[in-house]
Amino acid sequence: MGLLSKKDAKLITDPLADNNPITIQVLGICSALAITAQLKASIVMAVSVMFVLGIGNVVISLIRNIIPSKIRIIVQLTVVAALVIIVDQVLKAFAYELSKTLSVFVGLIITNCIIMGRFEAFALGNGPWKSFLDGIGNALGYGVILVIVGFFRELLGSGTLLGFKVLGDPIEKTGLYALGYENNGFMLLSPMALIVVGIIIWVQRSRNKDLIED
Amino acid sequence: MSNKTDSNVYTVLFAIGMVVVVGALLAFTAASLKGTIGKNVELEKKQNILYAMGVNENDESSAVFVDKSEAPELFSKYITKQLVMQGGEVSEDDNAYLIDIKKAKEAAEGDASKRQLPIFVGEKDGKTFYIAPVYGKGLWDAIWGYVSMDENMVVQGAYFDHKGETPGLGANIKERFFMDDFIGEHLLDSSGNFKGIDVAKGNADPKNENKTDNEVDAIAGATITGNGVAAMLKSDLQLYKPFFDNLKNN
Numbered sequence: 151m152g153l154l155s156k157k158d159a160k161l162i163t164d165p166l167a168d169n170n171p172i173t174i175q176v177l178g179i180c181s182a183l184a185i186t187a188q189l190k191a192s193i194v195m196a197v198s199v200m201f202v203l204g205i206g207n208v209v210i211s212l213i214r215n216i217i218p219s220k221i222r223i224i225v226q227l228t229v230v231a232a233l234v235i236i237v238d239q240v241l242k243a244f245a246y247e248l249s250k251t252l253s254v255f256v257g258l259i260i261t262n263c264i265i266m267g268r269f270e271a272f273a274l275g276n277g278p279w280k281s282f283l284d285g286i287g288n289a290l291g292y293g294v295i296l297v298i299v300g301f302f303r304e305l306l307g308s309g310t311l312l313g314f315k316v317l318g319d320p321i322e323k324t325g326l327y328a329l330g331y332e333n334n335g336f337m338l339l340s341p342m343a344l345i346v347v348g349i350i351i352w353v354q355r356s357r358n359k360d361l362i363e364d
Numbered sequence: 365m366s367n368k369t370d371s372n373v374y375t376v377l378f379a380i381g382m383v384v385v386v387g388a389l390l391a392f393t394a395a396s397l398k399g400t401i402g403k404n405v406e407l408e409k410k411q412n413i414l415y416a417m418g419v420n421e422n423d424e425s426s427a428v429f430v431d432k433s434e435a436p437e438l439f440s441k442y443i444t445k446q447l448v449m450q451g452g453e454v455s456e457d458d459n460a461y462l463i464d465i466k467k468a469k470e471a472a473e474g475d476a477s478k479r480q481l482p483i484f485v486g487e488k489d490g491k492t493f494y495i496a497p498v499y500g501k502g503l504w505d506a507i508w509g510y511v512s513m514d515e516n517m518v519v520q521g522a523y524f525d526h527k528g529e530t531p532g533l534g535a536n537i538k539e540r541f542f543m544d545d546f547i548g549e550h551l552l553d554s555s556g557n558f559k560g561i562d563v564a565k566g567n568a569d570p571k572n573e574n575k576t577d578n579e580v581d582a583i584a585g586a587t588i589t590g591n592g593v594a595a596m597l598k599s600d601l602q603l604y605k606p607f608f609d610n611l612k613n614n
Binding site for chain 2: 215216217218219220221224225228229232235236239240242243244246
């Protein structure tokens with residue numbers, strides 16, 4: 151047996167594709183729309199969510215037997231909020247520039263339905279290790295979509311990737327711009343993120359017919 | 365769930381315990397990171413001030429600061445004097461850049477003569493720059509910035525920032541196309557009275573070639589943020605007029 155049993159590995163791999171939180175469960179869309187104009191912001195958001203969801207799932211799983219069921223949701227919310235504030239403070243201390251670009255979006259993690267959804271659906275009924283894997287898996291699935299959307303939006307919208315000018319210089323008219331290419335400013339607006347997510351869902355479902363609901 | 369965790373007493377006790385634990389954890393994090401965060405804010409101020417006087421790493425289109433690690437060294441190299449003006453009195457203070465202008469504004473309670481007004485004197489390529497911080501409000505939240513001027517109150521450079529303006533609209537006040545428009549703009553009118561700079565819609569001077577009209581071009585869809593910038597420049601920079609009058613008379 152390897153590092154992970156088959157069942158455990160499925161907890162990581164399932165949310166990457168066939169049970170992806172964004173494209174299949176349609177959760178956490180808001181942040182996918184808000185922050186994906188730049189690839190860098192997408193990656194940081196994905197990592198932050200991975201931290202919050204991984205640790206949060208473990209915490210909830212550890213205290214699942216002592217949480218009073220009446221205030222279950224409030225307890226979950228408190229755990230998320232506390233972890234998010236910690237992420238925000240750490241970013242401010244060690245990645246100040248980034249924390250300024252993310253600003254309101256770090257707070258958005260609190261309202262990310264994926265997190266409350268995983269707490270409620272998985273961590274409350276499973277052990278810490280399994281919950282951790284489930285958290286990481288779902289955050290990865292979320293992150294993959296964020297990175298894909300961020301990649302296309304930054305590339306087509308600004309002609310850069312992670313800030314590097316990959317298509318040439320729009321002012322000096324070098325590279326693709328010399329051939330008459332123009333940046334598509336529409337890609338930088340939120341509606342295009344929704345369209346890109348829609349295209350991903352379309353591609354995914356046309357490749358795997360099992361995902362199509364009647 | 366067992367009966368134990370369902371009772372009201374248990375629920376209340378659990379809630380209290382949770383608040384104490386989470387509160388302590390957050391307090392510990394905030395206290396231990398406070399120093400590092402404070403340093404970042406200080407460094408950023410230095411970068412902003414340097415940016416306004418033209419010490420930066422700007423490329424063609426984006427606004428880029430000097431590197432964080434070089435900021436303190438460059439700051440002490442280019443900023444020759446830090447002054448604080450209060451009620452007409454000007455004194456030297458090497459920590460003027462630490463003055464929180466929002467707090468200084470509040471502490472003065474509307475009486476401009478009580479307000480601490482920091483001024484940074486910079487020297488670059490034989491030219492003297494006077495850099496003043498400004499603070500105001502945009503559409504959603506605070507906006508602030510640094511404006512560098514020569515002794516005639518002609519803008520030599522500007523940096524603006526914001527807390528929560530709309531991305532793509534009001535947030536563009538920190539883009540170069542907007543900030544660069546201020547360079548060369550006069551703050552005084554032709555007879556030497558303070559006039560400020562309007563962020564004007566339907567400007568008859570879209571390329572901003574006329575630098576003595578006290579107007580720059582507005583950003584489409586960001587009227588309130590633009591007006592906020594104009595109001596901020598007017599209210600804060602006119603307080604520095606006596607300083608510049610003094611400068612000329614001496």
